[in-house]
Amino acid sequence: MAKAAVSGAEQHETSVVSGVDSERLIEVYRLMYLSRRTDDREILLKRQQKIFFQISGAGHEALLVAAGMALKPGYDWFFPYYRDRALCLTLGSTVEDMLLQAVGAAADPSSGGRQMPSHWGNTKLNIVSQSSATATQVLHAVGCAEAGRYFSRHPEAAEHEGDYRAFKDVVFHGDEVVYVSLGEGSTSQGEFWEALNTASNLKLPVLFVVEDNKYAISVPVEVNTPGGNISKLVANFPNFYFAEVDGTDPIESYRVFEEAVAHCRAGNGPAFVHGHVTRPYSHSFSDDDRAYRPKSELEADSLRDPLQKMQMFLLREGILDAEAINRLEKEVDEEVRQAAERALRAPFPEPASIPLHVYSENYDPARADLQTKPAQTSDTQERTMADLINACLKDEMRRDPRIVVFGEDVADCSREEYLREGLVKGKGGVFKLTAGLQSEFGSDRAFNSPLAEANIVGRAVGQAVRGLKPVVEIQFFDYFWPAMHQMRNELSSMRWRSNGTFSAPAVVRVAIGGYLTGGSIYHSQSGESIFTHTPGVRVVFPSNALDANGLLRTAIRCDDPVLFLEHKRLYRETFGRAPYPGPDYMIPFGKAKTVRGGKDLTIVTYGAVVPRALQAAQKAQREHGIEAEILDLRTLSPYDWEAIATSVKKTSRVIVAYEDMLSWGYGAEIAARIADELFEDLDAPVKRVAAMDTFVAYQPLLEDVILPQPDHIYQAIAKLMKY
CATH class of the missing domain: 3.40.50.970 (Thiamin diphosphate (ThDP)-binding fold, Pyr/PP domains)
Structure with missing residues (x-):
């Protein structure tokens, strides 16, 4: 390191003491003393109530x-x-x-x-x-x-x-x-x-x-x-x-x-x-x-x-005498005093700066020009959500060598010799969504982590800060909680807390949700509202294969942290399958999709509730002639308020349907905003349909009652139309 001059302090002939030259030893003392006096100045300013916290x-x-x-x-x-x-x-x-x-x-x-x-x-x-x-x-x-x-x-x-x-x-x-x-x-x-x-x-x-x-x-x-x-x-x-x-x-x-x-x-x-x-x-x-x-x-x-010990060492070894130490300390004291005076005169931040750097100002994932059309190819085979997520990961890893993928069980096989010798087929994730990544891109780019969720997200923060684009996987949302500290206090806040000087644009993929017929408490959880309540993180929740592919590509190219929620029940459902849309297909964030048009009532939903809302709407039309419009939000933060408002103003009735518990769930915020800003456009109360305020049970009979089903939505439609 470059050594600062000790101006005014007596400098003896350079000598070596314990392997360190005297000039370096003087600089050591100066820096130690400078640190201590800065602490002391902060303590004085705190006592004068000119600063608000001090830790030394x-x-x-x-x-x-x-x-x-x-x-x-x-x-x-x-x-x-x-x-x-x-x-x-x-x-x-x-x-x-x-x-x-x-x-x-x-x-x-x-x-x-x-x-x-x-x-x-x-x-x-x-x-x-x-x-x-x-x-x-x-x-x-x-x-x-x-x-x-x-x-x-x-x-x-x-x-x-x-x-x-x-x-x-x-x-x-x-x-x-x-x-x-x-x-x-x-x-x-x-x-x-x-x-x-x-x-x-x-x-x-x-x-x-x-x-x-x-x-x-x-x-x-x-x-x-x-x-x-x-x-x-x-x-x-x-x-x-x-x-x-x-x-x-x-x-x-x-x-x-x-x-x-x-x-x-x-x-x-x-x-x-x-x-x-x-x-x-x-x-x-x-x-x-x-x-x-x-x-x-x-x-x-x-x-x-250490300060007193170092001072005595310098005196004892004849490196500085008392007069020289006194001069050095006075110079440092003056340096600290002048720095404090300048700091106290410095302007405070403007309130208008508060929203800056919550998200990136360099890349807007909601801009309209990101919307593309699926490529026209001879391959028209319809693929599952799992297939198209895997295809997107491969496309993006081919496009960008900075993308690395890791998590629990995501590699094909950590013992590479087994793959080379053809002894094993390879795993590629418990849901097979990362299958083939290690085999194609190597173990530097697709690899297994220890069974430790904080380890996964915490390492992703450091990688993203340093310039990689980590796309990591948390195997089940139910086990995300050890990583919550890293997600909420670190990943999400990096850009804002550093005033835009650092960022950590990682993607965290998570398998979420129930409807598994035996998923029980620890394989059926929702909880997306906790993350939409976290500034700095984009939250995505597709309901079908094509959206999953386009939104994941946007997430990977985004300059913000993205929580990408993938509903387990939808991975291989017949509903929502689509042909491969090509390597450049993208969907902007914050743009809802009208899954079904209608004039009588609006259903705002997302994830695995989308196909259930469709079933309910079809039954309502067959039995009562009710035309329900269904909006699939697709991204939860940001979300498409304009689409919601346009639909509600048209139909004057609205149901917000979501899989999480009814109380304090994501849909509660949507319902509250509709009631607040669209009250005069409503002909009936805002209705929510969601899970019971309990855990999800193992026995399918109980699971069906706990989670929102098509009939729950159908009954809500019928009730709301009576107003």
Whole structure:
């Protein structure tokens, strides 16, 4: 790293102490002191009520300056956590950058005033936008390392001209290292262990740094970690470089980090550095550690303060004298003071900026020109939804070398020799939707993941940030919940929280829904409303083969995260089959389809309820002459309000039918908006038809009663027409 000049400080002749030259040692102290004084300035501003939150990196400075000096900003990649102020300063972030975030200024380079202080992010330095969640970032680091390795093996992928911003200007290095850090308390999170597992298995160049200050807020290390030492618990992971170090000693820490980085750069696998540091300040300004730490413990920690230890080292070794240290510290104090003054004068964000970067401004998946017609070919064989989803995946993987597909059981066979020798046919997913992908595109592009849903989505975040286009599969919606943290707090918010400087346009395919005749509680769940309630994610739910093909292609080419919901019952239904529409067939998001025209009543629906609504409408016409219009929404976020409003104004009656539970389901929002904005156009109340507010039972007799059936919709039609 480039060393900043120590202007005004006495500089002695360059000498080497413990393998580190004196100029570098002076810079170490300057950065450590700069970090501490920035913390102190933020604490002062919080007391003056000029900022709104403060959390410090005090006590961690020596370890983190050493880490920053051993790595390459803008070359390596960084997924730090909130204590990593000293690391970011060492890499090249400025005090003003940090204080702009503290005051919530529009010019805050990390988030534009959208995130708390100490939530780092810098595109030039490859510091990826950090969230408040603990341990989620370790899986992102694993995904980022996978993407870096992929580009080094497939340089043609980096040169590909993609459709989305994340695919442009990808720079890769064959020996880049991915740094990720977390507090010792966060090692209790499952994602931490999932990340170690994958990094070890794949020998990825990930540098895991555990900063152990003995507390997770008020929880001491022995309560958090069996035996009180995380290094002993992880020691048997293969392919790792392991080191446990006094993190208050920057020289020893630097030596360890140099070895760890060299291990990673050489392709030998990941590294794990466990640094023992101190926490001289409370967890955050909102915490008072005197409530749970005795005075004697605090005093003992003060004797290990890395700042004081480094200052005494410089004096003892004759590198700087007291006068030179005083001058250096005064310069730093003035630098921090001036940065604070500039930050306090900085303009705040305009309220008009709030909606910016919820979704991409570079690619609108709802634009009309995406609508294409199916290609005319001699192949008119009608294919199932499963067939056309598989066809779309193959088309897009042929078109774009940055697309990778992974999940549980998605590969044909992880033991490639079995495929080569013709010993097995290959699986390709429990529903066979990814069959043949590994065989055609290789194991770098279609592969199995561990049985861990957070692992799948978390790695996808890191891959997408780094420039790949992951299309991942969650085998059953019912088991999505371990990945919910990654989906809601990480994938969806990446663009908005970084003020548009980072994005993660991944596609998450999920098999969803019931009507399986024995699917029971854990293979029949719906729950799409939870994700339509999540800003930043597009939610797609096709009801037939042609729509599935066209919408999946739009999803893959989209610049936003997309949750692509595939109803299991519809995969191979006779309903909705269609010929292959060609490799460029697309359907824009937010455009409903009129499945059946009518003048008497509107049914708004989607997914597996579409064919059931058709049956009900046909019966209503046969028996009562009622002409019901059916709108298939196709995409749930965005959804086609204009089509709904046009139909309701025509028919004056409306049923919203959906498979999820009646209460708090997706259809409730549609019904509420109709009642709110179209009340004067209605001749009857808005009616909902949905599942019972219960779980789905195994016994088919019970399942038929629980889920909405054609007769439920038919009865609703008849009732509504009596008004």
